[in-house]
Amino acid sequence: MAVSDNTETIAAVDRMNEALSRRDLDAYMAALTEDCVFETTFPAPDGVRYEGQDAVRGATAEFLQSSPQARFETEELLACGDRAVMRWTYHWVEADGTPGHVRGVDVLRIRDGRISEMLAYVKG
Numbered sequence: 001m002a003v004s005d006n007t008e009t010i011a012a013v014d015r016m017n018e019a020l021s022r023r024d025l026d027a028y029m030a031a032l033t034e035d036c037v038f039e040t041t042f043p044a045p046d047g048v049r050y051e052g053q054d055a056v057r058g059a060t061a062e063f064l065q066s067s068p069q070a071r072f073e074t075e076e077l078l079a080c081g082d083r084a085v086m087r088w089t090y091h092w093v094e095a096d097g098t099p100g101h102v103r104g105v106d107v108l109r110i111r112d113g114r115i116s117e118m119l120a121y122v123k124g
Contacts, residue, residue, distance in 0.1 A: 009079035
């Protein structure tokens with residue numbers, strides 16, 4: 001793959017991550033294709049599979065609402081053509097103020113500059 005393919009792939013993932021960090025649901029969804037697929041990490045072992053803009057928007061809105069102090073920190077982002085792997089740490093604060101975190105990986109597919117598939121996995 002040409003270097004520009006990897007640059008475009010990383011740029012697409014960065015757009016998605018920046019929108020999520022801002023908690024901007026419209027910008028987040030604009031970074032995804034109309035037929036996007038998102039597989040969550042919970043419940044184990046397979047998570048839940050959401051297909052299409054409406055389903056993914058609903059799941060993301062619920063996540064943002066239920067986790068107002070949560071944030072993702074990207075540890076590493078690798079790209080090869082239309083595929084990317086992102087290692088991350090998810091940080092949250094429990095109701096009693098106790099901080100928590102979990103580390104994980106997303107396997108992503110990019111099409112036409114937007115995320116078409118996001119498969120999430122966690123350690124533990």
